[in-house]
Amino acid sequence: MRKTKPLYEGKAKILWETDDPALMVQEFKNDATAFDGTKHEVIEGKGTLNNTISSHLFHTLDEKGVRTHFREKTSDTEMVVERLDMLRVEVVVRNIAAGSMVRRLGVEKGTTFDPAIVEFYLKDDDLHDPILSEEHVRALGLATPEQVSQMKERALRVNEILGDFLLERGIRLVDFKLEFGTMNGELVLGDEISPDTCRFHDAESGEIMDKDRFRQDLGGFLEAYNEVLSRVSSK
Ligand code: ADP
Ligand code: TMP
Ligand code: ASP
Secondary structure: OOEEEEEEEOOOEEEEEEOOOOEEEEEEOOEEEEOOOOEEEEOOOHHHHHHHHHHHHHHHHHHOOOOEOEEEEEEOOEEEEEOOEEOOEEEEEEEEOOHHHHHHHOOOOOOEEEEEEEEEEEOOHHHOOOEEOHHHHHHOOOOOHHHHHHHHHHHHHHHHHHHHHHHOOOEEEEEEEEOEEEEOOEEEEOOOOOOOOEEEEEOOOOOEOOOHHHHOOOOOHHHHHHHHHHHHOOO
């Protein structure tokens, strides 16, 4: 399998076509962006960290029977994935109130949600990824009712698996974002699972170990991502 041409370059990754029409190479760039790309920096080493962390987490999900696009990590910054038709929604799971939920609803930061909350957002930077009700998702034809319930169920299963896996390694899974696509009609988990797309807090100190370090200019970005890598790769 050989990569042929770049099909799509986003803010943080490049998706390459390969000589196998069913497979793509997902390359992780060193770009860090926030606030719909308005804040941007290049951070040497970030691509390798996110590719490696994401590979570990996809592998963990695969082992527990969650259908993901991940095939294998093929270089420091690349993984081979199955080619999907992506749904234009982002699925967010929240265990603890943080970020936009605190800003939007005035909930106290740190409030715990049990059961976890599942939300849908429209994947559209120009519209600033607005939140959607399940009815919006269906009415806009972004997913079928069956896909909506499958995404919710799948997202909560991912939350259970990764929540336990991470807590065993001293990391609290505060919230995260997933993207799904379809392959021959089957719903498959795609994209990445990394400190860019999750909030990770140290389970003891509460220290922030994710992209909020960049969003809020807290410093210690690479140190935090390296610490996440070292914990997720430990047995
Ligand atoms: P963005 O588009 O938000 O700037 P990225 O830089 O992360 O994002 O680009 C990755 C793009 O690749 C995203 O639009 C994502 O939906 C898409 N993608 C992720 N996994 C797959 C896959 N297996 N097949 C096709 N597209 C994918
Ligand atoms: P939020 O609090 O900003 O809505 O983010 C919720 C979670 O989703 C958080 O873990 C970060 C992640 N996320 C992304 O991965 N991409 C995005 O574009 C947004 C808005 C959030
Ligand atoms: N809005 C996203 C974030 O802040 C990513 C981005 O806009 O680049 O995580």
